[in-house]
Amino acid sequence: MRCDFADSLLQGYFDCELSAASADEFERHLEDCVACASELVELDILSARLKVAPLYEVAPPSLKKRIRTSLRPVTRTTAIPRQLLWHLLAAAALVVLVIVGWRLRLAFHTDDYRAELATEMVDAHVRSLRPGHLTEIHSSDGQAVNEWFKEKLSFAFPARDFGKDGFALRGGRVDFVDNRSVAVLVYAHIGYPINVFIWPTRERGTSSHAGSLQSYQWIDWRKGKLEFCAISEASAADLQQLRRLFIE
């Protein structure tokens, strides 16, 4: 026969979940109850077997990786997965094959460079999303942002607020990408921060390029002697709109 305590106090006593008073009460009961004493032994044997087995199954590394990726790597600073890089390079190479003659080598170099640059920009974007890293000067006043940059950079550009078009200027910072200092203007668009990286370029040609990487969109264009690259979680169309505002 099982004791009346078997379903309650016995379990609590075994699991150390009883109050001191209840534990005392149960220990007094235990002195006379053979059924409970033997069931305690059984519980102990079972628990030991379950622990020794071992039955605990940890999550496979692939699952952990998938979950971390789907959360977007906020703290990650390493490069994009090699496989993705190869896909990008393969895509770049395909584009190159279409172009004939002497441009072939040059084009390959350019696309290769672009893929690498996009990776660096996305990394810089992700780094900037850490708390307190987005802006060094926090202002929606284009003039004030311009003044701030003037002392820090060897090149100049107009910082403008496009608040009425839905792209509010939040400020700027100086970042370090592709082994050089670049200016970054920060905009906010329906809750998404947008980083616009700006640096001087000697390359000509005003064609614009866009793509996505790790769920971030990027678009790159040139104006005058400057190159611009905008990165965000906002949609590609939003970034196109911002580009048009810049070019106007």
Place this chain on the structure above:
Amino acid sequence: MNDLDAEDRLHFEQLVLPHIDAAFNLARWLLRRREDSEEVAQEALLRACRFFRGFRGEDVRAWLLQIVRNTCYSWLEKNRPRELMVEFDEERHLQPVATPESIAITNNDRERLTRALEALPSRFREVIVLRELEGCSYREIATIMSIPIGTVMSSLSRARRQLYFALADPSCKEAVREV
């Protein structure tokens, strides 16, 4: 995913992600299949991320496991409804897990324990996994399963008893009873 800003996401990573193993382990024992468990554990984590803004408690593991549990049962309802129907009749099937044949086939204790645990009705399996494998307190189990602490105790008692006798070697079952 877009509901969390960068700061919340970092917070989520630091607080919740250390419990991925616990989430997977619970899903694995509730669903009894590793492949499905990966899918459901991932879904549960994404759900947790969506609800993370609403989390104000202190026990992150219990909060996450509660979501995992709910996700598992929704998944079972959708994908294996028959399994849940059968389990309403908990006492009906106390299958003899450790038949002499199965013991001959596998002498591996882990294998036997796995099959015995998998044969338990899911509610009993859950309390065993949460208590014996995950080391949850009664209060945590009560939160996770949304049941009173008294029910935690009685469920544990019945679950342990079923498991103990399912595992006992038939030949020495009586001897054990007589100790």
